[in-house]
Amino acid sequence: MKILIIENEIYLAQSIATKLGELGHICEMCTSTKDAIKSNNYDVVLLSTNINGQDFLPVIETFKKSIVILMVSYISNDTVSKPLAAGAKDYILKPFMIEELIRKIDHYQDYEKLKAKNGAYETYLKHTFASVTQEHKHKEIELPVYISSSFQKYADAFAFEHASVKNKPIKFISLSNPKALATIESLQDNTIIYAIDYQTLKKTEKKIFCDLIAGKNVIVSSTDSVEDVAHNIITIKSENNVFAQGDILPxxxxxxxxxxxxxxxxxxxxxxxxxxxxxxxxxxxxxxxxxxxxx
CATH class of the missing domain: 1.10.10 (Arc Repressor Mutant, subunit A)
Structure with a gap:
């Protein structure tokens, strides 16, 4: 990573740069915020808020796409609260161990990667489901619920839209997996479970499964009709009526x-x-x- 260290204590800045350099990072140093904002091509910015007479907000604005970590000698509104509110990611209290600084850097770098990946997935799902999404009153739908549709994508669109409306994480499980029931039993209540392949279960397994999901946030998908269950059933038909036969298409x-x-x-x-x-x-x-x- 390319790291900029903004610190007026030259010895401290050199010590940090040496230790980070030994770990393979490229470090540059400057002693004032005016010099710092001449370039913004850095992955991480280590900003000391103990430099007297300096305005830190332009630095944070300049490096808003970078991971800005504050290096502070004491905690106050000016050294921590205001910079964090302006967009800095975190702070570390001097003196600190380099291992703790690396932990913070790695944490926020992983976070940024996951955020970008999640954004890409959401865009892809929105594009994928654009042609099959139907209107459902998700706020009024109580789980568990069975979705019966011969076209799997309709059930997929329902499940991910419901999780988005409810603002809850979603866990995808195939009931063809031998460990599916154990996984469902172990998940927390704040997670929406999306279980597909209900039609692959045997009659006795369906009874066990139905009892297991009682009171849980579960959406069950089946490409066959669903009967004899104690939970809500929603049947979704293809608007083109092509997949309603559940068989090889003519x-x-x-x-x-x-x-x-x-x-x-x-x-x-x-x-x-x-x-x-x-x-x-x-x-x-x-x-x-x-x-x-x-x-």
Missing amino acids: IEDYVKFIVLSYQHKFPDTELSKKLGISRKSLWERRKKYDIIKKK
Whole structure:
């Protein structure tokens, strides 16, 4: 990592830089905030708040994309509270062990990586579920609940949207996993459990499972119809009615689904090529299925 040390005590700054350098980090030092804000290309900024007559807020603003850790000799509004409120990540009290500083740096670096990864996942899920999300009154839905849908993605969209509305973490479990029931039993109540593959359980296993999830925050997905359970059941059907059969699709139904789902994404030339038919045949199928091409 590239680290900037802003410290007017030269000996202390050199000592920190040497120890961090031995661990493979690249360190630069400066003694004033004015010199510090000339560049902002650093992963971590170690900012001493004991430099008299210096304004720390421009430094924190300049390095808002970096991990700013305050190095303080005493705790007060000016040395800790205000800088933290302005965007600094954390503080460490002088004198400190370099191992504690590294622990803080690693912690916030991992946090930033996880935040970026989580943001990417949320964007991907939103894009993936955009075509199948249906309106549900999630605030009124009480768990546990069974989602019956022959199209798995509808149940997936429901589960992740419900977790988002309830602002709770979600745990994904496949009931085809032999350890699934033990995992469900061990999870905390503040976690929403999303269990799929209910249709793979035997009749006796379904009874055990139903008793286990009573009173828990569980969303159960099944690609078969759900019967004889003591909990709420929500049946979600595909808007295109293509996947409602729960079986291998006939060729005509498959073509109809592809045309409905992808005609707004691909031009007719490419869509017909992917289906292995001519443009004329694609046009004839639209007419046959009464499909209006959206412009």
